[in-house]
Amino acid sequence: MQLTLNEKIFTFFATLIEKICGISYSLEKIYLIKGELYKIAQSFGYESLEKFYLKIRDDFETGKVNSHLLREIVDRLVINETQFFRDFHPFEVLRKYLLPKLFWEKRKDRKISIWSAGCSTGQEPYSIAMILLEYFSFQLFNYDLKIWATDISFSNLEKAKKGLYSNSEIGRGVPVHFLFKYFKSKNSEWEIREEVKALVKFDFLNLIEAEKKVFEKFDLIFCRYVLIYFxxxxxxxxxxxxxxSLNSGGCLILGATELAPKSFPDMEKKIIDKVTLFFKK
Ligand SMILES: C[S@@+](CC[C@H](N)C(=O)[O-])C[C@H]1O[C@@H](n2cnc3c(N)ncnc32)[C@H](O)[C@@H]1O
Incomplete structure (x- = not known):
């Protein structure tokens, strides 16, 4: 099949994106990234997408890839959709079932570590942190609680670390009593309080390379609405x-519509309050 120039350009960028971060854009979904590609080309001073494509293609062929530009492409083409307490039920299950279970099981070493893999702009790990603060309010100094939040997008991580959210971002999921307890108003935005921030450590991590980079084990792993794009x-x-990366007895949580890509002999699937949980025996 002969591709048009536009199809050739989009196929090139789709292949590039898949190579860098695993996200798979088929030709039918190319309309999703078309507008962003034009914007990136313009911001780097190219008057047409074709010239931008030719430059990047040549850079790749001659091994002179501009890492700043690649970073910009990834930042603009990943799907960031997120919100505080997204889908609500997983956070209720965390509060009502998973934390009481961990509280008991970890009563000796008193260390609980949670990984939010593909954390976007921070709403997911901060939602987890607020639930931890609620649950452990009287035991906070007795437990070592850690949330590791990782993403491939530097601009997402920058925003997440700042912890500043607009009214509309807050309006999508933050209960009013949490707003007054865990945020402070700053100009026309809301900043997450230090006690919440202190529980979360943000880091860059490309999940494709996680196998070679992550050696720690976690009690809970949230990887929600990330794998669907691969x-x-x-x-x-x-x-x-x-x-x-999961401790035995630990639990992995996917997005509401996601299925486990594979099962393992030590995997036990449970559905609690509409949430599918994958426990490691
Ligand atoms: C749709 S958001 C989901 C955010 C959050 N987990 C939630 O459910 O609200 C997907 C996130 O995965 C990140 N992502 C995509 N590919 C990635 C990769 N290869 N490594 C790490 N993060 C990736 C994106 O940057 C984006 O922030």
């Missing part, structure tokens, strides 16, 4: 890495 083979590979 091809089946990449999904399986990352899923295996996440599974290997």
């Amino acid at each position: 091809s089946d083979s990449i999904k399986e590979k990352i899923w295996e890495t996440l599974w290997n």
Whole structure:
């Protein structure tokens, strides 16, 4: 099949994106990134997408890739959609079931570590942190609570670290009593309070490389609405890495509509209050 120039350009960028971060854009979904590609080309001073494409293609062929530009492409083409307490039920299950279970199981070493993999602009790990603060309010100094939040997008991580959110971001999920307890108003925005920030450590991590970079084990792993964008083979590979990063007795949580790419002999699936949980025996 002969591709048009536009199709050739988009196929090139789709292949590039899949290589860098695993996100798979088929030609039918290319309309999703078309506008962003134009914007990136313009911001780097190219008057047409074709010239931008030719430059990047040549850079790749001659091994002179501009890492700043690649970073910008990834930042603009990843899907950041997120919100505080997204889907509500997983956070209720965390509060009502998972934390009481961990509280009991970890009563000796009193260390609980949670990984939010693909944390976007911070709403997911901060929602987890607020639930931890609620649950452990009287035991806070007796427990070592840690949330590791990682993402591939530097601009997402920058925003997450600042912890500043607009009224509309707050309006999408933050209960009013949490707003007054865990945020302070700053100009026309809301800043997450230090006690919440203190529980979360943000880091850059490309999940494709996680297998070689993550050696720690976690009690809970949230990887919600991240794997859906990957091809089946990449999904399986990352899923295996996440599974290997889970402590025994630990639990992995996906997005509401997501299925486990693969099951393991030590995996036990439970559905509690509409949330599917994958426990490691
Ligand atoms: C749709 S958001 C989901 C955010 C959050 N987990 C939630 O459910 O609200 C997907 C996130 O995955 C990140 N992401 C995509 N590919 C990634 C990769 N290869 N490594 C790490 N993060 C990635 C994106 O930057 C984006 O922030």
